[in-house]
Amino acid sequence: MTIFSSIQKPTLLLDENKARKNLALINEKILSQGKQFRPHFKTHQSAEIGEWFQEIGITKITVSSIEMAIYFADHGWDDIFIAFPVNILQIEEILELSKRIKLSLLFEDIRAVRFIDKHISCQISGWIKIDTGANRCGLKSDQFEIIAELANELEKSKHITLSGLITHAGHSYRFKTIEEIHSVYDGSVKTLLGIQDQLNQLGYSKIEISVGDTPSSRLVNDFGNVDEIRPGNFLFYDVQQYQAGVCKLEEIAVTVVCPVVAVHPEQNEVVIYGGAIHLSKDSHSWGEIQNAFGLVSLPAQNGWSWDDKKIIGYLRSLSQEHGVVVIPDGIPDEIIPGSLVCVFPAHSCLTVQAIGKYTNLDGETIHTMLS
Amino acid sequence: MTIFSSIQKPTLLLDENKARKNLALINEKILSQGKQFRPHFKTHQSAEIGEWFQEIGITKITVSSIEMAIYFADHGWDDIFIAFPVNILQIEEILELSKRIKLSLLFEDIRAVRFIDKHISCQISGWIKIDTGANRCGLKSDQFEIIAELANELEKSKHITLSGLITHAGHSYRFKTIEEIHSVYDGSVKTLLGIQDQLNQLGYSKIEISVGDTPSSRLVNDFGNVDEIRPGNFLFYDVQQYQAGVCKLEEIAVTVVCPVVAVHPEQNEVVIYGGAIHLSKDSHSWGEIQNAFGLVSLPAQNGWSWDDKKIIGYLRSLSQEHGVVVIPDGIPDEIIPGSLVCVFPAHSCLTVQAIGKYTNLDGETIHTMLS
Numbered sequence: 001m002t003i004f005s006s007i008q009k010p011t012l013l014l015d016e017n018k019a020r021k022n023l024a025l026i027n028e029k030i031l032s033q034g035k036q037f038r039p040h041f042k043t044h045q046s047a048e049i050g051e052w053f054q055e056i057g058i059t060k061i062t063v064s065s066i067e068m069a070i071y072f073a074d075h076g077w078d079d080i081f082i083a084f085p086v087n088i089l090q091i092e093e094i095l096e097l098s099k100r101i102k103l104s105l106l107f108e109d110i111r112a113v114r115f116i117d118k119h120i121s122c123q124i125s126g127w128i129k130i131d132t133g134a135n136r137c138g139l140k141s142d143q144f145e146i147i148a149e150l151a152n153e154l155e156k157s158k159h160i161t162l163s164g165l166i167t168h169a170g171h172s173y174r175f176k177t178i179e180e181i182h183s184v185y186d187g188s189v190k191t192l193l194g195i196q197d198q199l200n201q202l203g204y205s206k207i208e209i210s211v212g213d214t215p216s217s218r219l220v221n222d223f224g225n226v227d228e229i230r231p232g233n234f235l236f237y238d239v240q241q242y243q244a245g246v247c248k249l250e251e252i253a254v255t256v257v258c259p260v261v262a263v264h265p266e267q268n269e270v271v272i273y274g275g276a277i278h279l280s281k282d283s284h285s286w287g288e289i290q291n292a293f294g295l296v297s298l299p300a301q302n303g304w305s306w307d308d309k310k311i312i313g314y315l316r317s318l319s320q321e322h323g324v325v326v327i328p329d330g331i332p333d334e335i336i337p338g339s340l341v342c343v344f345p346a347h348s349c350l351t352v353q354a355i356g357k358y359t360n361l362d363g364e365t366i367h368t369m370l371s
Numbered sequence: 372m373t374i375f376s377s378i379q380k381p382t383l384l385l386d387e388n389k390a391r392k393n394l395a396l397i398n399e400k401i402l403s404q405g406k407q408f409r410p411h412f413k414t415h416q417s418a419e420i421g422e423w424f425q426e427i428g429i430t431k432i433t434v435s436s437i438e439m440a441i442y443f444a445d446h447g448w449d450d451i452f453i454a455f456p457v458n459i460l461q462i463e464e465i466l467e468l469s470k471r472i473k474l475s476l477l478f479e480d481i482r483a484v485r486f487i488d489k490h491i492s493c494q495i496s497g498w499i500k501i502d503t504g505a506n507r508c509g510l511k512s513d514q515f516e517i518i519a520e521l522a523n524e525l526e527k528s529k530h531i532t533l534s535g536l537i538t539h540a541g542h543s544y545r546f547k548t549i550e551e552i553h554s555v556y557d558g559s560v561k562t563l564l565g566i567q568d569q570l571n572q573l574g575y576s577k578i579e580i581s582v583g584d585t586p587s588s589r590l591v592n593d594f595g596n597v598d599e600i601r602p603g604n605f606l607f608y609d610v611q612q613y614q615a616g617v618c619k620l621e622e623i624a625v626t627v628v629c630p631v632v633a634v635h636p637e638q639n640e641v642v643i644y645g646g647a648i649h650l651s652k653d654s655h656s657w658g659e660i661q662n663a664f665g666l667v668s669l670p671a672q673n674g675w676s677w678d679d680k681k682i683i684g685y686l687r688s689l690s691q692e693h694g695v696v697v698i699p700d701g702i703p704d705e706i707i708p709g710s711l712v713c714v715f716p717a718h719s720c721l722t723v724q725a726i727g728k729y730t731n732l733d734g735e736t737i738h739t740m741l742s
Binding site: 007008009042064065084085086087088089090108109111112115135136137139140143146259261262263264266267271273276277280281282317319320321322324336337338349350353 | 378379380413435436455456457458459460461479480482483486506507508510511514517630632633634635637638642644647648651652653688690691692693695707708709720721724
């Protein structure tokens with residue numbers, strides 16, 4: 001009787017030991033360099049998993065929505081950074097939160113600064129989002145005039161303390177070598193230090209620097225002159241991180257266990273119950289395959305153990321509820337309708353969001369804010 | 372005071388009139404040709420919306436999971452086709468369902484036929500899934516030997532009636548002209564009729580034919596010699612369907628209303644609260660843009676009205692919680708932090724799954740099985 005004998009439909013299996021090890025490694029690395037560790041909780045979204053962080057002394061966290069901040073505040077966290085450009089329409093929740101916890105908000109529009117400052121009564125921290133090349137959101141790092149304008153607005157506000165510069169160097173995900181990831185990290189930090197310096201010259205002191213992507217957090221040895229590190233994905237990792245050389249396959253701490261519903265030996269293909277609504281549509285490359293949606297292995301006898309050699313195939317397509325797995329070397333005898341395969345997700349954060357709860361290796365459910 | 376004044380975060384807005392019109396159009400078309408209409412409820416997943424179908428006389432439905440079948444059975448539907456290769460691990464639920472309703476199951480592996488036949492006691496219908504070119508799942512149409520073997524297994528089973536052949540010509544989504552979609556449809560039907568003929572020669576009679584994609588259902592004028600049509604997406608449509616020429620923009624019946632959180636006039640870009648967890652990562656092309664994640668318009672004064680000219684931009688990137696909208700002609704004055712934009716999703720089915728409930732134009736919540 002293993003954990004697998006109780007699984008009947010797509011199930012997000014979590015190996016707590018792996019996740020705790022991943023956490024300890026990053027925590028020790030960040031602390032050993034004297035940096036503040038403010039992990040991003042959008043990856044796991046779970047109060048119970050949050051306790052693993054509390055147990056090792058972590059007291060400050062990052063989240064990506066106001067709902068997530070409220071959820072973790074309700075579970076005892078009292079120093080929360082909502083690393084998302086503030087949505088002023090949720091002013092009531094923000095006001096409420098600002099009275100309960102030490103709240104940090106992210107700004108990239110001066111009108112949002114004015115609105116928030118006008119409507120709250122407690123002191124909060126205000127951070128400026130800088131785009132150092134990820135090209136997602138934030139103020140462009142070469143537009144100092146706009147950055148200075150925002151800093152000025154924060155500085156003159158009554159209730160918001162201009163606290164620092166934040167970036168998410170998400171472009172580190174696009175690179176494959178340690179040298180490239182180092183170079184992205186060093187470039188991002190250098191850019192932020194340059195802006196910090198210019199702001200200092202304008203008289204704004206105590207500007208901290210916060211950075212946050214998992215590849216850099218794992219691979220960069222010297223974090224340089226930053227104050228805070230905020231990765232999230234490192235807790236579970238996934239195939240995107242594995243493919244980028246950030247983690248080993250055996251460090252991936254979550255897998256989606258999926259029932260086999262049909263086997264087609266003529267095509268070396270297996271149809272599984274497990275689709276876009278479980279794994280999301282995020283993809284990864286795999287050898288010559290441009291778009292795969294996960295790597296596939298077989299359940300292990302005693303829980304969960306595998307290495308690169310145990311990857312037997314990849315998900316070549318993903319519909320709403322089902323996926324098609326290619327097993328290039330032929331279908332093992334144990335794969336029959338009603339058997340199970342393990343799918344390592346392309347992107348663990350979106351997979352957690354899609355399934356909304358975990359099953360640990362003892363068969364217990366670990367809830368998230370979604371379940 | 373419009374519906375928009377009460378929206379504070381990403382909200383799936385549903386125009387009931389549009390959806391009912393889309394439904395009436397397809398229903399009349401299918402009935403006028405004397406075909407059985409068995410709509411796919413995986414698109415809306417809502418008992419309340421299901422009532423709109425009941426009101427116009429629809430009694431048979433398609434779903435994509437056993438949970439969905441149970442949900443709709445609990446809401447009074449008693450003739451349900453689970454158009455998903457049967458997951459034998461859920462035998463208890465299948466057994467239970469088979470006692471309550473007229474149940475149809477999909478098979479593409481003879482071992483699943485044997486298992487189900489052995490474990491149930493009531494009569495159910497068994498359909499064979501044929502891949503007519505979509506290349507997702509099903510038995511390859513040119514492997515008649517395997518199809519005949521499955522038909523034989525169904526025929527000799529005690530509790531499963533060999534009922535017919537089913538295909539989802541999902542490759543119709545890849546084509547852009549009406550001629551191409553006609554050609555895909557005609558090819559699929561011809562293939563199924565050929566297999567039906569061969570099975571008849573083997574002595575299997577009463578083999579029905581069921582087809583189901585939205586592009587063909589909408590665009591093909593003569594459904595030919597099929598028995599049943601099972602589209603789902605036609606109820607709401609989306610940008611993928613619009614781009615494929617299947618629907619008009621004004622027929623899209625759902626939009627995700629998203630708060631603006633930052634405006635960057637220098638880049639003609641707007642950051643919105645609305646990401647992969649609301650819209651899914653499905654994408655569409657838009658002019659020269661290969662991967663856009665939705666089209667963007669502004670809310671209308673009196674509810675919801677727009678046409679092609681009112682599309683002001685597209686979503687160029689999608690993170691977990693936020694998206695970046697490009698507005699090529701410059702940002703309209705009304706777009707400021709705290710204002711709202713409407714995002715037409717690339718794929719409405721996955722968007723419904725992600726958000727899990729609707730708000731209608733009167734501000735009322737319409738629940739799904741997920742909420």
